[in-house]
Structure formats: structure tokens, C-alpha cells
Amino acid sequence: MPNSAPRRDAFLAVLDRAIIDARLLAYRAASENEDSSSRKKFGQIAALMDAVHNIPQALETAEVSDAEELLRDLQTYDETYADGPEGRSVRLASVYRDRLDREPKTPGES
Secondary structure: OHHHHHHHHHHHHHHHHHHHHEEEEEHHHHHHOHHHHHHHHHHHHHHHHHHOOOHHHHHHHHHHHHHHHHHHHHHHHHHHHOOOOOOOOOOOOHHHHHHHHHOOOOOOOO
């Protein structure tokens, strides 16, 4: 696709806003809900969005130096929600590492 960078950046901006809005809605629902189980689930959704909300901007700006901070955000989520309200949760840091392990290494990279 010719000149796809502006489209990519526009889609990343949409994703960024959607993540932020979902996070805010989940925090609001968690604070307003009286049911403990629902509060926990909304809290986890908010934490999930919090863990990934910086990724679109990092992709847009290609800030590789942010990778360690982004990975810490993923690990924090993983540690907090290792056993989610339903007894399961995606392991975000594992998804990241598994994907990297599938990528071919460039010379000099370990």
C-alpha cells in the first residue's frame, strides 16, 4: 500500500484512544459496581488496558528504548492477575517473548 505510514499512524491513534476509553470505562464501572465479583472483573479489564495503553504510541514513534518499560508494564499485569477472577488470564509478557522467539535473529543479535 503506497504511503501506508500515515494510515498506520492513524490506526494506532484510534487504538490508543480506544484503549484509554476502555480503561476509563472499566475503572468507572469497577468503582460504581456493588458486586464484588464484577468489581474485580472490571478492575482487571482496567489493569489490562493500563498494561497496554503505551504500546500504540511506542509503535508510532518507534521508540525501541521504551521496550523495557513496556515489558515491565506487561509483567506487572501478569503478576497481579496470574489467576484472574475466572481462574485464568493471558500472560502478556509471555505473548511478547514467544513472538520475539519466532522472529529470525539478525547477525550479532542474541
